[in-house]
Amino acid sequence: MAQEAGMFTVNQTIGSVLCCKCGILMQPNPANMCTKCLRSEVDITEGLQKHVVIVHCPECDSYLQPPRTWIKAQLESKELLTFCVKRLKNLNKVRLVHAEFIWTEPHSKRIKVKLTVQKEVLNRAILEQSYVVEYVVHEQMCESCTRVQANPDQWVAAVQLRQHVSHRRTFFYLEQLILKHDAAARCIRIKQMDQGIDFFFSNRSHAVKFVEFLGKVAPVRYRNDKQLVSHDPKSNNYNYKYTFSVEICPICREDLICLPPKVAVSLGNLGPLVICTKISNSIALMDPFTLRHCFLDADQYWRASFKSLLSSRQLVEYIVLDVEPVSSEVVVGGSRYVLADAQVARVSDFGKNDTIFSVRTHLGHLLSPGDNALGYDLYAANSNDIELDKYKGLVLPEVVLIKKSYEEKRQKKRGKPRAWKLKSLDMEVDNTAKGRDHEEKVNSEYEQFLRDLEENPELRFNMSLYRNKEYQPSEMASVTDGEEVPSVPLEELLADLELSDVEVDDDGMME
Amino acid sequence: MATRLQFENSCEVGVFSKLTNAYCLVAIGGSENFYSTFEAELADVIPVVKTAIGGTRIIGRLCAGNKNGLLLPHTTTDQELQHLRNSLPDSVVVQRIDERLSALGNCIACNDHVALTHTDLDRETEEMIADVLGVEVFRQTIAGNILVGSYCAFSNRGGLVHPHTSIEDLDELSTLLQVPLVAGTVNRGSEVIAAGLTVNDWTAFCGSDTTATELSVIESVFKLREAQPSAIVDEMRKSLIDSYV
Numbered sequence: 001m002a003q004e005a006g007m008f009t010v011n012q013t014i015g016s017v018l019c020c021k022c023g024i025l026m027q028p029n030p031a032n033m034c035t036k037c038l039r040s041e042v043d044i045t046e047g048l049q050k051h052v053v054i055v056h057c058p059e060c061d062s063y064l065q066p067p068r069t070w071i072k073a074q075l076e077s078k079e080l081l082t083f084c085v086k087r088l089k090n091l092n093k094v095r096l097v098h099a100e101f102i103w104t105e106p107h108s109k110r111i112k113v114k115l116t117v118q119k120e121v122l123n124r125a126i127l128e129q130s131y132v133v134e135y136v137v138h139e140q141m142c143e144s145c146t147r148v149q150a151n152p153d154q155w156v157a158a159v160q161l162r163q164h165v166s167h168r169r170t171f172f173y174l175e176q177l178i179l180k181h182d183a184a185a186r187c188i189r190i191k192q193m194d195q196g197i198d199f200f201f202s203n204r205s206h207a208v209k210f211v212e213f214l215g216k217v218a219p220v221r222y223r224n225d226k227q228l229v230s231h232d233p234k235s236n237n238y239n240y241k242y243t244f245s246v247e248i249c250p251i252c253r254e255d256l257i258c259l260p261p262k263v264a265v266s267l268g269n270l271g272p273l274v275i276c277t278k279i280s281n282s283i284a285l286m287d288p289f290t291l292r293h294c295f296l297d298a299d300q301y302w303r304a305s306f307k308s309l310l311s312s313r314q315l316v317e318y319i320v321l322d323v324e325p326v327s328s329e330v331v332v333g334g335s336r337y338v339l340a341d342a343q344v345a346r347v348s349d350f351g352k353n354d355t356i357f358s359v360r361t362h363l364g365h366l367l368s369p370g371d372n373a374l375g376y377d378l379y380a381a382n383s384n385d386i387e388l389d390k391y392k393g394l395v396l397p398e399v400v401l402i403k404k405s406y407e408e409k410r411q412k413k414r415g416k417p418r419a420w421k422l423k424s425l426d427m428e429v430d431n432t433a434k435g436r437d438h439e440e441k442v443n444s445e446y447e448q449f450l451r452d453l454e455e456n457p458e459l460r461f462n463m464s465l466y467r468n469k470e471y472q473p474s475e476m477a478s479v480t481d482g483e484e485v486p487s488v489p490l491e492e493l494l495a496d497l498e499l500s501d502v503e504v505d506d507d508g509m510m511e
Numbered sequence: 512m513a514t515r516l517q518f519e520n521s522c523e524v525g526v527f528s529k530l531t532n533a534y535c536l537v538a539i540g541g542s543e544n545f546y547s548t549f550e551a552e553l554a555d556v557i558p559v560v561k562t563a564i565g566g567t568r569i570i571g572r573l574c575a576g577n578k579n580g581l582l583l584p585h586t587t588t589d590q591e592l593q594h595l596r597n598s599l600p601d602s603v604v605v606q607r608i609d610e611r612l613s614a615l616g617n618c619i620a621c622n623d624h625v626a627l628t629h630t631d632l633d634r635e636t637e638e639m640i641a642d643v644l645g646v647e648v649f650r651q652t653i654a655g656n657i658l659v660g661s662y663c664a665f666s667n668r669g670g671l672v673h674p675h676t677s678i679e680d681l682d683e684l685s686t687l688l689q690v691p692l693v694a695g696t697v698n699r700g701s702e703v704i705a706a707g708l709t710v711n712d713w714t715a716f717c718g719s720d721t722t723a724t725e726l727s728v729i730e731s732v733f734k735l736r737e738a739q740p741s742a743i744v745d746e747m748r749k750s751l752i753d754s755y756v
Contacts, residue, residue, distance in 0.1 A: 012677040020700045023724035028674035032700035123700070 031125040038127055044119040045131045049088050056137045059145035070142045076101050084113050084135060094119045102132065111135040155188055155200035156241060157207030162196035163248040167313065170248060171197060172449045175425050176463035183213040191428045204242045211244050216281050219298035222246040249301050251276050251283055254402050255308035256376045258387045263304050267294045272391055286332060288362040288400055291339055293332050309385055315374040317405055318344040325364045340364025344399060361401040372408065375401035420493050421468040455486050467493045513715040513730050516548045522698045522718025523706045526571045530709040532623065533578035534599050535559045538568035552714055560598040564591060571709065572616035577623045580604035580643035584613035606643045610636045617660040622667045625688050627651045627659045649687050664705045666712050669732040671695050671704050693732045697721055
């Protein structure tokens with residue numbers, strides 16, 4: 001700047017001139033006319049639209065953007081303002097500086113927007129002017145609302161999820177996963193069926209997205225079909241109902257499996273008896289006697305599918321009499337195992353007779369003499385499996401231990417509520433044909449599922465547990481000896497969002 | 512008295528005419544209207560001469576003069592020079608000068624005592640101006656524009672300058688010129704003053720687009736309301752008038 005260079009510059013004050021039309025004193029500008037005279041000469045809003053008609057759907061509060069899109073917007077919102085400005089033609093001739101709503105009665109069916117525009121006039125003078133555009137709102141139902149009105153139960157796509165096993169553990173787990181990932185947000189209806197759940201959607205793409213989500217969390221195979229509902233021969237429009245049939249593999253966690261010879265060989269001669277340790281979108285299998293593990297992809301499984309030999313319904317309780325570790329601690333697939341020789345006896349036998357089994361187990365790190373464990377009783381089981389017969393000369397172990405049992409300690413806690421709770425999906429349940437036995441069975445399965453969650457932190461990983469406000473910690477909590485029943489630590493619980501005026505009781509204590 | 516007129520539908524009358532206290536030059540137009548308006552005003556007082564300079568009609572912007580002399584660019588033909596020498600009174604010295612900036616009307620603004628010139632004018636031209644026109648020469652700019660002859664018009668009684676001229680500049684110019692100055696417009700907000708207006712001590716001619724406001728400003732600053740051709744008295748004034756509300 002000249003001043004920084006040390007030069008002397010004269011301070012320039014702009015004088016005033018008379019407006020050439022009306023003669024009032026003003027600052028000189030490129031047109032040399034005061035703004036009022038300039039505005040009376042030139043109207044920059046000439047040729048711009050001042051009245052526009054827009055179409056609104058009263059059911060879903062959305063506005064039509066021709067030819068087909070409906071934009072959801074509240075009154076006096078930013079989206080509505082953008083939509084209104086977009087509907088004006090010719091606005092590219094002037095520069096839009098500011099836009100805002102002028103309040104109108106909500107039921108007057110008129111929306112008023114005040115726009116401020118700038119344009120160059122005469123001698124390179126830029127003139128700014130505001131004007132009001134009035135929008136007349138016509139009510140018309142959009143196509144999706146019309147369809148819903150005509151038939152509320154109408155669905156376009158359905159996903160039928162099935163698993164051919166006798167328990168519903170997988171579906172409890174899946175329910176929590178779906179809730180956590182909000183995968184069923186676009187669902188119209190959910191219906192609980194025998195051995196599965198049906199999901200109904202209004203759009204095929206929503207169903208496809210849901211099926212892909214399922215493919216990521218469980219080993220599934222699916223097929224889809226469509227059925228013609230109606231067709232318009234003149235414009236060649238065909239309306240279909242799409243159905244996706246999704247089947248989850250029948251192998252569950254803690255199942256005992258006898259692998260078919262081909263599969264065993266392809267997995268590197270994994271001993272035919274394996275335990276399933278984890279199900280996500282692939283199946284993790286582990287040989288309990290050699291601590292070898294492998295993974296089976298959904299594709300691989302369905303190419304040569306096999307069933308489990310024994311499932312968790314058939315677990316029997318054992319008492320551990322002696323444990324001798326054979327190998328050191330090994331980390332297999334993220335969990336620690338220690339191969340050990342154990343002497344166990346069935347709880348039903350204990351004290352009555354001397355039936356003792358010596359078995360090799362992978363739970364050496366968990367068990368100590370006097371503990372209870374759950375396992376499969378192959379000694380007493382009558383397996384009718386084709387695969388088992390294929391192995392000639394296979395010596396079956398008598399017991400395969402699966403997990404440690406906390407049954408006794410749970411007896412003490414029976415009836416006391418937990419510190420946490422789970423949410424559930426809004427399902428339609430068809431209860432008429434089942435009867436009371438079925439209900440009890442379902443309840444006990446759910447209880448078992450909750451216990452599973454407490455014992456396994458990795459199962460909890462994918463779901464949201466919420467703090468139970470009714471839970472009061474008992475005063476006897478501190479008096480325990482040795483081990484406690486595993487429970488969910490407080491840090492993992494989420495505070496349930498309740499939009500009410502009730503004060504939250506802030507007393508959740510870790511047990 | 513200020514008169515509004517047009518030259519062949521153009522309001523830039525200062526381009527096609529040159530008015531001084533001793534003579535008036537007008538361009539040759541299609542019709543005689545332009546010439547007859549000047550004649551109606553000035554016939555008995557000063558000679559009104561029809562001419563062209565260098566074959567063009569934009570004579571107001573090509574020549575510069577006052578009651579003492581007239582300066583012409585090098586593009587003037589000998590015939591035009593002779594015609595002018597013949598038509599103008601003998602007291603007026605007609606001189607053709609060799610100057611790179613040949614639009615002398617745009618580069619020089621003068622009255623009978625003082626002249627303002629373009630900053631890049633030759634030394635010799637400056638001497639010529641002082642000699643022929645008998646004036647004191649100052650190199651100046653007006654509102655940052657170097658074409659002083661276009662953006663201001665002044666007579667012995669007052670002057671009108673570009674509307675964006677700052678107050679300090681106005682003060683300075685007024686002191687130099689010793690006449691009251693006002694920043695204003697002509698021809699409905701046009702900033703090119705000398706193109707729209709031509710003035711001497713008792714009368715002025717401006718384009719027909721000039722609004723009433725502008726006209727009243729012109730008449731006030733040049734003191735045309737009470738002026739008569741014979742009653743011109745030299746008065747030294749230093750005071751600056753900058754508002755006519």
